Amino acid sequence: MLSWVDGRPAELLSVRDRGLAYGDGLFETVAVRGGRPALLERHLARLAEGCARLGLPYDATVLRDELLAFSRQLGEGVAKLILTRGDGLRGYAPPQPAVVRRLLLGGARPAYPAEHAEQGVRLFPCATRLAEQPLLAGLKHLNRLEQVLARSEWQDDEHAEGLMQDASGRVIEGVFSNLFLLKGGVLLTPDLSRCGVAGVMRAELLAQADALGVPCEVRDIDLAELLSADEVFLCNSLYGVWPVRRLQGRDWPVGPLTRKLQAIARDLLDC
Structure with a gap:
């Protein structure tokens, strides 16, 4: 595994790092193809929003330059960028000023089975619910225990992903995907x-x-509406699009819009 800390090759981290102690930070998981990071500007934009909400200093030039240099060295695989608030003393009060620590970890591309994309996946209905916290909603922060618990609910090979709901029963996302x-x-x-x-x-x-002229809505969705849908698919920035073929006894075909967006996602991830 390739690893950098604050722009230099390193494998050691301070035990006083607040990312370790409190999950005080953010991360991005970036597909790297041919030495180039895919969807770079969208990753940086989400980091900028996250840093603004958490009150972390943000330097887009440094992060962009480091991700580009790291990706060239990695060549092919996945780059995980982690920002923490750096070192701190005991207690929740953040250090003033914060000195952000930048971690970059590079590894191989996940070897997902081809049938996930070709035939679709089966969703596991997770019992673990997502807590509601609007201050952190949308961010890819370091507190991922809900996803850890949800992913531990199944160990079989029949389910490639899990469906997560919030405390009120609204459908939200997959364990590591959007819906x-x-x-x-x-x-x-x-x-x-x-x-x-x-x-x-x-x-x-x-x-x-939207560019294709497809009407889009972002709104609350309950389980009944999901189960009555015509097409269902998942997406993330590593595998692109996976059709959903089964959930709780409901089966779906792989629909034409899913296939069209899957092809677009594949092109985006090929850099």
Whole structure:
């Protein structure tokens, strides 16, 4: 694994780092193809929003330059960029001023089975619910225990992803994916203003669908509406689009809009 700390090759981290102690930070998982980071500007835009909300200093030039240099060295695979508030003393009070620590970890591209994209995946209905916290909603912050618990609910090979709902029962997302459904010609994706991660591929597909003239809505969705959809698919910035073929006894075909957006996502991730 390739690893940098604050722009230099390193594998050690201070035990006083607030990312370790409190999950005080953000991260991005970036596909790297041919030495280039995919969807770079969308990743940087989400980081900028996250830093503004958490009160972390943000330097777009440094982050862009480091991601580009790291990606050239990695060549092919996945770059994980982590920003923490740096070192701190005991206690929740953040250090003033904060000195942001930048971590870059590079690894191989995930070896997902080809049938996930070709035939679709089966969703596991997770019992773990997402807590509602509008101050953190949409951000890819370091507190991922809800996803850890949800992913531990199944160990079989039949389910490639899990469906997560919020405390009120609204459908939100997959454990590591965003969710879309097509119903009556309208492309729907859940509102993430209370909880969930606003993925960069989700943002890109909404823009692409709009450019294609497909009506899009971001709003609350309940389980009954999901189960009555015409097409359902998942997306993230590593695998692109996976059709959903089954959830709780409901089966879906792989629909034409899913295939069209899947092809667009594949092109985006090929850099």
